[in-house]
Amino acid sequence: MNDLPDAVRICSVESYVDDTKLFLFCATNDNVNALSQIQQDLNRVAEWFCTNRLLINPQKVKFMLFGTR
Secondary structure, eight states: OTTHHHHOSSSEEEEETTEEEEEOOOOGGGHHHHHHHHHHHHHHHHHHHHHTTOOOOGGGOOOOOOOOO
16 A cells, blocks of 8 residues: 555645545636546555456545635
8 A cells, every 4th residue: 555645646635544645636617627637646546456456446436626706
Protein backbone atom coordinates (compact mmCIF):
# COMPACT_ATOMS: atom_id res chain seq x y z
CA MET A 1 0.00 0.00 0.00
CA ASN A 2 2.95 2.34 0.51
CA ASP A 3 3.43 2.80 -3.23
CA LEU A 4 -0.26 3.39 -4.06
CA PRO A 5 0.16 7.21 -3.93
CA ASP A 6 2.83 6.89 -6.63
CA ALA A 7 0.13 5.68 -9.04
CA VAL A 8 -1.78 8.94 -8.66
CA ARG A 9 -0.51 11.79 -10.83
CA ILE A 10 -3.05 14.63 -10.60
CA CYS A 11 -5.04 14.33 -7.39
CA SER A 12 -3.88 14.62 -3.81
CA VAL A 13 -3.93 11.35 -1.87
CA GLU A 14 -4.73 10.72 1.77
CA SER A 15 -4.51 7.19 3.19
CA TYR A 16 -5.22 5.76 6.60
CA VAL A 17 -4.98 2.00 7.16
CA ASP A 18 -7.10 0.55 4.31
CA ASP A 19 -8.98 3.76 3.48
CA THR A 20 -7.68 5.95 0.64
CA LYS A 21 -9.10 9.27 -0.56
CA LEU A 22 -8.33 11.23 -3.71
CA PHE A 23 -8.83 14.99 -3.64
CA LEU A 24 -8.87 17.47 -6.49
CA PHE A 25 -9.49 21.17 -6.07
CA CYS A 26 -10.88 23.04 -9.08
CA ALA A 27 -12.75 26.15 -10.10
CA THR A 28 -16.52 25.89 -10.43
CA ASN A 29 -16.38 26.53 -14.16
CA ASP A 30 -13.80 23.74 -14.67
CA ASN A 31 -15.96 20.75 -13.64
CA VAL A 32 -15.65 18.85 -16.91
CA ASN A 33 -11.85 19.02 -16.89
CA ALA A 34 -11.74 18.10 -13.20
CA LEU A 35 -13.93 15.04 -13.75
CA SER A 36 -11.64 13.93 -16.57
CA GLN A 37 -8.58 14.32 -14.33
CA ILE A 38 -10.19 12.40 -11.47
CA GLN A 39 -11.16 9.61 -13.88
CA GLN A 40 -7.58 9.36 -15.13
CA ASP A 41 -6.27 8.93 -11.59
CA LEU A 42 -9.03 6.46 -10.70
CA ASN A 43 -8.04 4.41 -13.74
CA ARG A 44 -4.42 4.45 -12.55
CA VAL A 45 -5.50 3.33 -9.07
CA ALA A 46 -7.60 0.51 -10.56
CA GLU A 47 -4.60 -0.56 -12.64
CA TRP A 48 -2.41 -0.51 -9.52
CA PHE A 49 -4.93 -2.75 -7.74
CA CYS A 50 -4.93 -5.22 -10.65
CA THR A 51 -1.12 -5.24 -10.82
CA ASN A 52 -0.95 -5.99 -7.09
CA ARG A 53 -3.72 -8.60 -7.31
CA LEU A 54 -6.04 -6.71 -5.00
CA LEU A 55 -9.77 -6.15 -5.32
CA ILE A 56 -11.71 -2.90 -5.08
CA ASN A 57 -15.03 -3.19 -3.28
CA PRO A 58 -17.37 -1.11 -5.50
CA GLN A 59 -19.96 -0.86 -2.71
CA LYS A 60 -17.46 1.08 -0.62
CA VAL A 61 -16.40 3.50 -3.37
CA LYS A 62 -17.95 6.96 -3.08
CA PHE A 63 -17.72 10.16 -5.10
CA MET A 64 -18.48 13.49 -3.44
CA LEU A 65 -18.48 16.95 -4.92
CA PHE A 66 -18.24 19.92 -2.57
CA GLY A 67 -18.65 23.53 -3.55
CA THR A 68 -19.49 26.99 -2.37
CA ARG A 69 -22.18 29.38 -3.43
